[in-house]
């Protein structure tokens with residue numbers, strides 16, 4: 001594995017690295033099907049989830065993953081900490097590390113926050129989302145979910161629809177999918193597509209209706225109103241009309257194609273409720289696969305040997 005100690009992003013991972021995470025996640029997925037879904041792999045280790053931004057899925061998923069590996073888990077959230085009294089990220093992390101923490105799973109609004117901690121702490125660091133930069137474990141669980149449905153990335157066609165500009169998930173998914181040889185396209189209003197995104201090896205579309213029936217996977221992204229300036233698209237209603245995954249659009253997709261969304265969803269904006277709950281939607285499979293995938297990440301980065 002090229003990134004030995006920390007998992008900061010997907011950008012610099014090789015195909016072999018990614019496959020190693022996915023294969024180990026499959027083994028942990030079998031553990032999770034047992035009547036007692038626990039293994040002793042991280043007994044005696046302490047994992048901290050250090051979250052400076054809200055999270056439902058990622059923080060709970062890492063906590064469950066660590067517990068299933070028999071680690072001790074501490075959950076930190078910004079609002080209940082001394083950060084609200086002005087303490088810096090580094091002081092917060094150093095104080096927690098002084099209490100003997102082996103691994104830190106960090107989410108922060110600043111791109112590079114996970115790298116900063118990896119340069120300053122002895123504990124291993126897993127990036128759980130740093131601003132608009134990367135969200136590597138979301139991408140890995142997305143890849144695991146796609147591989148379970150399609151087996152082979154080489155012929156897979158994936159369309160990512162929505163707020164690409166502000167999405168760390170889109171960046172990490174693009175890095176992972178292109179590394180594995182999938183064909184990736186994005187579709188959004190021009191204001192929500194980063195300049196020169198083609199350099200990442202993706203195709204760009206602006207008309208969802210013209211292309212939705214070409215893809216095996218259509219992934220909708222949340223419109224991130226909290227990261228946006230106003231005026232990037234005329235209105236929520238107009239966005240839904242042009243880019244929302246409506247029942248009519250879902251009906252035009254290829255047979256056996258799947259709909260993904262990293263969550264949280266804005267129902268009735270980027271995805272309609274009956275599409276999110278339809279048999280084409282694998283949104284809850286993504287969440288389920290996230291636990292096994294994060295067990296694999298914690299195991300590998302805590303120095304576990306794969307036999």
Ligand code: CP
Nearest residue numbers: 055056057058262263
């Ligand atoms: N997908 C994702 O990161 O969800 P949360 O913000 O709930 O963790």
